Amino acid sequence: MGVEFERDDYRFLEELGLAPENLGCYGGGVWRANGPTVTSINPSENKPIATVREASLEDYEESMKACAEARRMWMLTPAPKRGEIVRQIGDGLRAKLPLLGKLVSLEMGKILPEGIGEVQEFIDMCDYAVGLSRQLSGSIIPSERPKHAMMEVWNPLGIVGVITAFNFPCAVLGWNACIALVCGNCVVWKGAPTTPLVTLATTKIIVEVFERNKLPGGIFTCVCGGAEIGNAIAHDVRIPLVSFTGSTKVGLAVQSIVHARHGKTLLELSGNNAIIVMDDAVLPLAVRAVLFAAVGTAGQRCTTCRRLIVHEKVYDDMVERLLKAYKQVKVGNAVQENILCGPLHSKLSMASFEEGIKKIKAQGGKILTGGSVLSGNFVEPTLVEISHDAEVVREELFGPVLYVFKIKSLEEAIELNNSVPQGLSSSIFTQNPETIFTWIGPTGSDCGIVNVNIPTNGAEIGGAFGGEKATGGGREAGSDSWKQYMHRATWYLSYSQITVCLDFSLLNSIDHPSFLSSELITLRPSEIGDLTKMNRNYLLFLLLLKPHRAKFILLTLLH
Structure with missing residues (x-):
């Protein structure tokens, strides 16, 4: 080929410096x-x-x-x-x-x-x-x-x-x-x-x-x-x-x-990210977020939404809206315009998708839409109803497959969110302040990224990126990453006596032409006047300039 x-x-x-044959x-x-x-x-x-x-x-x-x-x-x-x-x-x-x-x-x-x-x-x-x-x-x-x-x-x-x-x-x-x-x-x-x-x-x-x-x-x-x-x-x-x-x-x-x-x-x-949709969520906003989070990059992001947890009061409405949105998704060549879902990356990715669909069916999953290979490396974005304790749900299927679950309460939703081995990203759609602060608090999501009313993907560089549990615990990009x-080195310094050394003969280990004098002066803190008025926590490196005596004065801090 x-x-x-x-x-x-x-x-x-x-223009990028590439050729038909390249050294790697x-x-x-x-x-x-x-x-x-x-x-x-x-x-x-x-x-x-x-x-x-x-x-x-x-x-x-x-x-x-x-x-x-x-x-x-x-x-x-x-x-x-x-x-x-x-x-x-x-x-x-x-x-x-x-x-x-x-x-x-x-x-x-x-x-x-x-x-x-x-x-x-x-x-x-x-x-x-x-x-x-x-x-x-x-x-x-x-x-x-x-x-x-x-x-x-x-x-x-x-x-x-x-x-x-x-x-x-x-x-x-x-x-x-x-x-x-x-x-x-x-x-x-x-x-x-x-x-x-x-x-x-x-x-x-x-x-x-x-x-x-x-x-x-x-x-x-x-x-x-x-x-x-x-x-x-x-x-x-x-x-x-x-x-x-x-x-x-x-x-x-x-x-x-x-x-x-x-x-x-x-x-x-790996990530196995969930979006929770509560009964007070703005559904049009949630649908748009879920669609891109689940289908974007053909489901091949570590932050892809793979689980959708919906309150029973809005479950049917949310699923119906989502099915309509899925029908509008254009799958095709990634470099062409107006495409939302490109190909899976490789034949290995295709094999993983097909094996995943087999597992879903074998474990009682109901495919609401999608689930098929189109041609080449293109597959249908897939929406699945399945039990939350199915083994396949705990795995990261790297493709556009979204599992949907029904819940009755915030506590149940958080429990499902935290029930998988991975802990990268998560999100909740709600307008309730108490729900929001519970979600981001110590009894809420156990993920490294905890969102509210936005998708699981699209992290900004200013924050630390990474997750917990089987996601690895690392943090990249912003914050204190x-x-x-x-x-880190912790160091301790005593400045109880300061010796000002001008004797080049005493500094044979320092090969520097600036040490030309032959005079040794020793000063205690009480003898150096204004120098002691400095905050002693800042006495790291002191250089006293006396051009008429020598170019440099080396300070050594003695115990």
């Missing part, structure tokens, strides 16, 4: 690849786009050597300077927004507005990270001991591994890499094996910024590959943190490997 790169509607790929590993400023060749497939047509030669383990090792060498330089670069580099990455993405967004749509299969929106999310993360680069602050903590200070400081981990999934082949890198970079970490990225062109096009935009600024190529590394490369990242002791997005099964395996070497993981795994990419 030959590639169709020369098609007129594929010409835009050249960038590290240390060099493109290389000696692994197997894979073919990128357009899921809307099941036809090849281009080929990518994946990295071998030798390619990975060469790239990691360059990454390790760049680590110290990048850690010591001031955070605002690192933020400036990320700002330029955002500008590079802006310049290629329509093109890269179209590629996301073409290769992943999400509709064009979603593809462009995904790249825009990466750009927004760049903007967010630039501001964050000036706010990576620690804490000053009151000490119980006289003439002592206690503080927390945050330092880079060094290298962060990022393994992303096919459904968000661009944005999830942005959630991780933008924050990791401004925090002073080098990044090693393994994109999904089935979206290698998005991985390469995104990498080319990023590394152009590093090359233009004459920075080491090892700061950002891209390694296309399958399980072998992912396994290498998980086992690599040079990578203190591995961020993994994917299934719970694989995520737990990654976690086990990384934790065995005392590394850290940031996991964003940046702390996961750094390590």
